[in-house]
Amino acid sequence: NAGVTQTPKFRILKIGQSMTLQCTQDMNHNYMYWYRQDPGMGLKLIYYSVGAGITDKGEVPNGYNVSRSTTEDFPLRLELAAPSQTSVYFCAAAWVSAGEANYGYTFGSGTRLTVV
Amino acid sequence: GDSVTQMEGPVTLSEEAFLTINCTYTATGYPSLFWYVQYPGEGLQLLLKATKADDKGSNKGFEATYRKETTSFHLEKGSVQVSDSAVYFCAFNTDKLIFGTGTRLQVFP
Numbered sequence: 521n522a523g524v525t526q527t528p529k530f531r532i533l534k535i536g537q538s539m540t541l542q543c544t545q546d547m548n549h550n551y552m553y554w555y556r557q558d559p560g561m562g563l564k565l566i567y568y569s570v571g572a573g574i575t576d577k578g579e580v581p582n583g584y585n586v587s588r589s590t591t592e593d594f595p596l597r598l599e600l601a602a603p604s605q606t607s608v609y610f611c612a613a614a615w616v617s618a619g620e621a622n623y624g625y626t627f628g629s630g631t632r633l634t635v636v
Numbered sequence: 637g638d639s640v641t642q643m644e645g646p647v648t649l650s651e652e653a654f655l656t657i658n659c660t661y662t663a664t665g666y667p668s669l670f671w672y673v674q675y676p677g678e679g680l681q682l683l684l685k686a687t688k689a690d691d692k693g694s695n696k697g698f699e700a701t702y703r704k705e706t707t708s709f710h711l712e713k714g715s716v717q718v719s720d721s722a723v724y725f726c727a728f729n730t731d732k733l734i735f736g737t738g739t740r741l742q743v744f745p
Contacts, residue, residue, distance in 0.1 A: 553733070562725065562737035563680075578732070610679055612733070621729045624670055624682040 543611030
């Protein structure tokens with residue numbers, strides 16, 4: 521199984537450009553998440569989804585949008601890229617039951633984004 | 637609010653030294669606890685987990701015990717190797733995974 525697949529792996533954007541980071545999972549997990557990791561920092565939750573058609577904000581949602589039209593796909597959209605969005609982005613999926621992901625999360629390999 | 641506190645790094649050790657990375661959490665109830673590892677240039681991988689009090693998670697020589705009384709989940713390894721050099725993240729979950737800031741471990745020969 522591929523698990524969680526993210527594309528692209530690297531991208532350089534100019535200020536004001538837009539792009540979509542793709543995330544696909546083949547595990548039939550109900551929950552999916554987008555995190556960003558800034559240099560030397562931990563992971564901060566941007567958005568998450570508890571199932572197809574349902575999304576919710578995390579800690580740092582400003583400047584991003586998401587959609588979850590299918591169980592498998594959870595793309596993250598940047599509309600007007602800013603230097604503050606330079607980061608590594610990780611998508612994750614988990615099976616959550618009774619409010620807990622007892623088996624942990626499966627992470628993609630990340631997308632390194634630089635905004636110049 | 638919910639949070640995870642990890643000891644700051646970097647932790648620098650010689651090969652075969654004993655490792656402890658401290659982790660404490662603040663949460664409602666008794667969540668599952670995790671340690672994730674991130675090797676250079678890679679994503680996060682689940683290292684070990686514990687789902688209830690007094691459970692011990694273990695993997696690749698690493699261990700951590702879920703201590704309800706002290707709300708802690710310290711990571712230990714008896715003899716580290718150069719290949720263990722990575723960033724280690726403590727985390728717990730409700731329906732969202734809450735991470736610590738990570739601790740960088742550097743092991744020298």
